[in-house]
Structure formats: C-alpha cells, structure tokens
Amino acid sequence: SQQGEEDPQALSIQEGENATMNCSYKTSINNLQWYRQNSGRGLVHLILIRSNEREKHSGRLRVTLDTSKKSSSLLITASRAADTASYFCATDTGTASKLTFGTGTRLQVTL
Amino acid sequence: NAGVMQNPRHLVRRRGQEARLRCSPMKGHSHVYWYRQLPEEGLKFMVYLQKENIIDESGMPKERFSAEFPKEGPSILRIQQVVRGDSAAYFCASSPFTGDSRAFFGQGTRLTVV
Numbered sequence: 001s002q003q004g005e006e007d008p009q010a011l012s013i014q015e016g017e018n019a020t021m022n023c024s025y026k027t028s029i030n031n032l033q034w035y036r037q038n039s040g041r042g043l044v045h046l047i048l049i050r051s052n053e054r055e056k057h058s059g060r061l062r063v064t065l066d067t068s069k070k071s072s073s074l075l076i077t078a079s080r081a082a083d084t085a086s087y088f089c090a091t092d093t094g095t096a097s098k099l100t101f102g103t104g105t106r107l108q109v110t111l
Numbered sequence: 112n113a114g115v116m117q118n119p120r121h122l123v124r125r126r127g128q129e130a131r132l133r134c135s136p137m138k139g140h141s142h143v144y145w146y147r148q149l150p151e152e153g154l155k156f157m158v159y160l161q162k163e164n165i166i167d168e169s170g171m172p173k174e175r176f177s178a179e180f181p182k183e184g185p186s187i188l189r190i191q192q193v194v195r196g197d198s199a200a201y202f203c204a205s206s207p208f209t210g211d212s213r214a215f216f217g218q219g220t221r222l223t224v225v
Contacts, residue, residue, distance in 0.1 A: 031212050042115075042202055042216035043154070088153055090214075097144050097206040097214040098167060101153035 006089060006102040014110055019076045021105040023089030024069075030094045032065055034074050037086045037104075046074075046087075079109045113138065116185075117203050117217035124193050124224050132188040132220045136205030142166075143186045144214060145178055148200040160186060193224045 006023045013019050025032070031050050035043040049056045049065045049072070056063045062075040076083055086106050090099040116135040124130050136143050141161055146154040159167040160180040171178065175193075180186040190197055200221050204214035 033213065035216075042218045043204075043214075045213050045215065048213055090154075092212040096142055096159065096166075096208075097204060097212050098156055098159050099144075099146075099154075099212070099214060100156065101146075103153050 006087075006105045008105060009103070010106045010108070012108040012110065013079055015079060015081055017079055019079050019083070019107055019109070021074045021087050021107070023072045023074070023102050025072075025089075025091050025100070025102070026070065027091075027093065029067075029091040031092050032063075032072050033090045033092075033099070034061075034063060034072075035088045035090060035101075037088065039085070043088065076107075079107075081109050081111055083107060084109045115140075115203055115205050115215050115217035117220050119220060120218060122220055122222050124222065126194060126224055127192050130190040130193050130197070130222055130224075132190075132201050132203075132222070133185045134188070134203030134205075134217060135185040136203075137207075137215050140205035140207050140215070142206045142208070143180050144204045144206075145186075145188050146202045146204065148202060148219070150199075154202060157188075190222075193222070195224050198222055198224045 033048045034046045037043045047058045047063050049063050060077045065072045086104045088104045089102040118133050143160045145157040148154045156170040158171050158178045175191045177189045200219045202219045203217045
C-alpha cells in the first residue's frame, strides 16, 4: 500500500496565485522528494529535502518538512498555466532510489 | 546526454501473451528501478537492479514477472501470460550511485491487455 497520502487530491487555482500541497508519510525517512508529472508523461524531480532539514527553496518552490508530524508541504508561488500537472511526494529510507510515493495532487492552473 | 529511454511507449497485448519492456538508463547511471502506476494512483516500486544483479525485488509479483539488467544492453521487465490487471503504465528510473536518491524517470510504457 502507498505510504504517503497527499491532500488535496485536486487543486484548481488561477494564474498568479500560490498553490500549497501537503504530504504525510508513516515511517522514518532519509529524504523526502517532490516530483511533477505532466499528463501521460514521466516524472520530473523537483526538489529533495533531507530528514535533518526543515525548509528548502528552489526558484518558485518552497518545501517544508516536519519529521515529528511526518509531513511535508510544497508551495508553488506565482503559479503559471505551465505548472498544471500532478505532484507527488516520495520518501526513501536509505536504499538509493527505492522510493515510496504518495497518491498525488492534481493541480490545475487556469488563465 | 540522453535521458532515460523506454520502449515501446505503448504496448498492446492479448491475455496470455508476453510483454517485454525495455529501459536504457541515463549515461553513467548504473542503478535501474522499475515502478508501476495504475490510473489515478501514485507509482509503486517493483524492483531495483544494478548491472547483472537484482538488488531488491520486494515489489515484484511472485509469479509471471521478472526483470534483468545485463552487462550489455538495456534493462528488461518481462511479464508472462499477461492478464487484464497488468494494464498500467510502467516507468523505469535510473540513478548514478547509491548515495544519491534522486531518480531520473523515463516516459513510461503504457501496457494495455485486451
């Protein structure tokens, strides 16, 4: 079964707004990553945060990690129509890229 | 530097036939992973391979599924005697070394069993 749960399952916002997605997991982790998947395509790595980090930024992305609550959030600021995709969190426990994925959030950014 | 290459992109098989999915990792990557994605779901880990070795196959169904990553050539995921429940997108990912858990994904093979 999937370790991670994400909410919301679907999110619709207008261009320029911020989008926040949340991810919860169940076991101890080494790293937590976020991936984007455009419809019918493969996954693209966005950002990785280590278990000893609390916040990380990359461009318009901001990721937080709370290991005490076993949760993470992904914030996309000033969203664009091109951000429309599904977003997945994934955790690893130290075995290289053996990842456990969440259920995903489908983001729709409208003009 | 080409990314992870998977072929075919789409594969249709009748029940009972065999499906062979191929994956060439990124240049310089020696770790290959196979994941399966059912419609509207996240990816589920199947198997982790290095050249000529299966490192972790804890996500592979016990029957009909096998994977290999030979010394030369692509990694192959083989599904024998396919059933309708095998219909899914199968993604291959590669990573450069054990210490980096970022995965680089191919475009996937969409298997449809009719």
